[in-house]
Amino acid sequence: MKNQQINHDQDYKYGFTTDIENIKAPKGLSEKTIKFISNIKKEPKWMLDWRLKAFNRLKVSKEPDWQKPKFPKIDYQDLYYYSAPKSMKDKPKSLDEVDPKLIETYNKLGIPLNEQKKLSGVAVDAVFDSVSVATTFKDELTKKGIIFCPISEAIQKHPDLVKKYLGSVIPISDHYFATLNSAVFTDGSFVYIPPNTRCPMELSTYFRINASETGQFERTLIIADKGSYVSYLEGCTAPMRDENQLHAANVELIALDDAEIKYSTVQNWYPGDKNGVGGIYNFVTKRGACRGKNSKISWTQVETGSAITWKYPSCILQGDNSVGEFYSIAITNNHQKADTGTKMIHLGKNTKSKIISKGISAGKADNTYRGLVDIGRKASNSRNYTQCDSLLMGNSCGAHTVPYIKNKNSSSTIEHEATTSKINEDQLFYCNQRGLNQEEAVSLIVNGFCKDVLQQLPMEFAVEAQKLVSISLEGSVG
């Protein structure tokens, strides 16, 4: 492995790694590393200062420890904070060495072989060309005044917007992982939709982790100006490794007056093997601010991957009549753990929020829904509706629901419904008796259980997510 310095990674876009092979920051977390990142991205001084401010904050900050899934201490000095996959020569991993399960999974998902090779770090193709919507439709989007580009590019080309909004929803002092991200984030998407513009297509980013011993710190910032609308999709995969890798992303959404943002995630990071070795630590901070009146932010997530998923996509409902929604499917199998949910902070009048959470637990996995609904003093006539359903498969898994409910306004109402059930023998028998085998039956029942959330996804994603739901649970019953 060589550490080759390249001055400017002009061609870098998330999903593409071709031109940044062999680049690596010095190991460990230090001012030097941060300067390296800032330098390689040709950032202006204000950005570097911002990062260093976060780094100083990090020194006095501690990892939170209230979450249900515990994990071994992360040695932050033993990680790379900026890295590209090694070249094929340096990494002679043939397709035969890849876990056949992974191959099978991607075959089933209908992702072509060369894409599959790329996913497992075997070969780097230009297949992602077609995935990078940012490039494909850039002209069409630019005509409408829409900005969709890597955040590193936005820092250079649209500094005023970045300065104004970056860290405005997730302050750099927010919590350990958010602060860490602020110090060392490498790339992610930037979206700006100008006033009264409806984004004519789904914007989509495909994240993957390539290199080993490397943390991924992506940063996404989406701003929907007055009266605009955007739907954004995010997909994730990672190659399998027996080490745990850290993915600590920050995603900030800002919706101004009458604007709407729909944010969908299909998270399929490597979950570790059957014995719980390896997999991604998915410690992500996602937060949206409904800053303007009548604004709306809707989160939809399908979380099937990662060794540990720890995230609470949230909405701060500042503007009067603003709406926050959270639709979630979290599936944990084998030794996977998830502690996920949302926070709905009602500040404005007549604000509404809706939470639909479907947790599915199989194998020896543990699945927690944790959610906060906080209705402030001034948030009169506000409403929340929460529905949390858990489905257990087998006898060795766990499901937990931890709702935090605060209502400081007597004119506002909060409803919470929760159910926990085991996959029903009678339902399986019924499906089997109609000719479906065990796995088809499980898939059908689970997809039915998740339907309320799946139907929130954009069409193209829903089909893929449905397949993913089935595949994640294969072999978990019978």
Next chain:
Amino acid sequence: MLEIKDLTASINNRDILKGLNITIKPGELHAIMGPNGSGKSTLANVLSGKDGYKISGLMKYEGNDLKKMSIDERAQKGIFLAFQYPTEIPGVNTSNFLRTSLNKVKKAKGEKEIDSLSFLRILKNRSSELGIDEKILSRQLNVGFSGGEKKKNEILQMKILEPNFIILDETDSGLDIDALKIVANGVNSYRDKKKSFLVITHYQRLLDYIKPDFVHVLSDGKIVKSGCMELAQELEREGYNKVRS
């Protein structure tokens, strides 16, 4: 078609079927009557392959050993159970479920999968024959269906999947007289020389509409008496105790 010899079945160390014998030939309709707890539903479960039973004895279906076949294999080979309590499956669309099921059966027969237009045509015809409101076909499977709708939906599935051996497990229970007639007509219109039926019921009422070729009395896990329609009438008149003794 179906040959059962010395069939025993137990669950949780409790013997339910204790040496049951029955042979059903193509085109025949056999009725099994018996008091509560005599093992009627267990027989339906065991024939369709439900897990959890310890089984011995012979169970042959079209020359195959049923014991070696999984539930879905049996279903694909043409064994159909109309459930006493059709289960609700939330979030699963009724007509999609039926189409998935039909395609599984077709695939097992080596036939081509059915396209959605042809399927919808069949579905429309069959459901109108049974007086099923088309709206329920776009609802979630059995969710919020009335008792009658659930049972009609079972018969609809039978007519679409076209099985050869049909078990009706107390299909008459919970039906009003109009629904009973519709269900019975559905069954009668499906009877032919190749199809065999095992009709499990408490009451003679259903058998007034679906004429059985044979009537068997099941008691304490065994068939204690066999006969024709007159036996059902006798049971209705005299009660199970008298017939058993």
